[in-house]
Amino acid sequence: MAVDGVSIKVEAGQVLALLGPNGAGKTTTVRMLTSVLRPTRGWARVAGYDTISQSPQVRASVGVLTEQHGLYGRMNAVDYLDFFGQLYRMDANARRRQIEHLLEQFGLAEDRRRRIGEYSKGMRQKLALARALLHDPPVLLLDEPTSAMDPESARLVRDAIRSLRSASRAIIICTHNLAEAEELSDQIAIIRRGKIIARGTTTGLKDLLLGAPEYELRAARPLDGWRPDALENFTLTAQGTDWLRYCTPQPAQVNPLLLKTLLERGIPVTSLQEVPRSLEEVYLRAINSPAGVEVGHA
Numbered sequence: 001m002a003v004d005g006v007s008i009k010v011e012a013g014q015v016l017a018l019l020g021p022n023g024a025g026k027t028t029t030v031r032m033l034t035s036v037l038r039p040t041r042g043w044a045r046v047a048g049y050d051t052i053s054q055s056p057q058v059r060a061s062v063g064v065l066t067e068q069h070g071l072y073g074r075m076n077a078v079d080y081l082d083f084f085g086q087l088y089r090m091d092a093n094a095r096r097r098q099i100e101h102l103l104e105q106f107g108l109a110e111d112r113r114r115r116i117g118e119y120s121k122g123m124r125q126k127l128a129l130a131r132a133l134l135h136d137p138p139v140l141l142l143d144e145p146t147s148a149m150d151p152e153s154a155r156l157v158r159d160a161i162r163s164l165r166s167a168s169r170a171i172i173i174c175t176h177n178l179a180e181a182e183e184l185s186d187q188i189a190i191i192r193r194g195k196i197i198a199r200g201t202t203t204g205l206k207d208l209l210l211g212a213p214e215y216e217l218r219a220a221r222p223l224d225g226w227r228p229d230a231l232e233n234f235t236l237t238a239q240g241t242d243w244l245r246y247c248t249p250q251p252a253q254v255n256p257l258l259l260k261t262l263l264e265r266g267i268p269v270t271s272l273q274e275v276p277r278s279l280e281e282v283y284l285r286a287i288n289s290p291a292g293v294e295v296g297h298a
Contacts, residue, residue: 002028004194005042010170010187012138015161017181018174019283020191026174027067029191030141033172034064047138060088063132065142069124073117077108077127080116081134088135095134102130105160107153121148129157133164140164140171146180158184182279190286198286206277209285212249214275217258218242220268228258245275 003025010016018026031037033046035055044051047061072080078099085095103109106126111119116127125148132140145161146154161184164171175181181188182202190198198205207213212235219242228234228246234254238245248254255272262269 002194003032003039006191006194006196008172008189008196008199010172012170013165013167014187015165015171015173015185016187016189017185018172018189018191019176019178019181021287024191025194026191027143028194030064030066030143030172030174033058033141034062035059060135061137062139062141063135063137065129065132065140065145067143067147069128071116071124071128073115075116076114077103077112077116077130080127081131084131085134090135098134098136102133106130107156122150122153125149126153126157129160138169140169141174142171143174144176145173146175146177154180178279178283188279188282190283192287197289198282202279202282205282205286206279209282209289210277212247213251213277214245214247215251215255216243216245216271216273216275217262217269218271219262220270223267226262226265226267228261231257231261234258 006025006029008016008018008029018029020026028037032039033044033051035051035058038052046058049057049061051058072083075083081099081102082095085099090098100109103112106129108123108126108130111123116124119127125146129142129145132142142161146157149157158180161171161173173181173184186201188198188200188202188205189196198209200208214237222241223239223244227236227239231254233248233250235247236244237247251274259269259272
């Protein structure tokens, strides 16, 4: 079974990153949300429309970027986008304005009359994204939106996705680029073997799967073996001559007390910062966990 009881909800104005290994069910989920596949049970609504009984309205309401772009190599970019604009029943003036805007936005204006077959992989990816945005849909489903792109083009596309976030649009991104997922999304859902095994905000998932946040403090002179054993909700994890690391579930209370204690001892503090924890750590912990875990809107 490709997908088994998947349940996700993305409100307008939110970006959800759907993560998982190859074959986990990401593409199948997207195909069901676009009315390409009919679920054997359950239901889905996209932009308020039922994916089974109102499939034409669903398809008109989504912009989709898939791994297989379906670009027509003999056409140029303007004719290609104009063709799809006609399929979306956009009037001629609206098509022309939107095509010009999108080609400029994605740096394709100078190559608008070249055959698509002559485009690089990154250019084809940007054109496919422009096609997904052509009719200004309220729902975007993006599968590996920056795949095969150079760093500059990838940044351009990420900036475009960020600008597309609005109170009237919901976005789902399927990606293997975990840094990109963390940068762009409000919510994370991790799917494994057709099931959602972890779901929530990045911060919530980090706290749940990786434990309390860790902080590093550096002093202007040696600590001389000083240890803050009297502090509550404080766990020392490592210590050097002029630095220490610790975990605390209550940083708003613990950090000021720690600073106050050191200053009273005449030990100036040069820095105090949270130790970065990556989404990759969260992802690997969830994927390799025997049982999934779900966290809410933390």
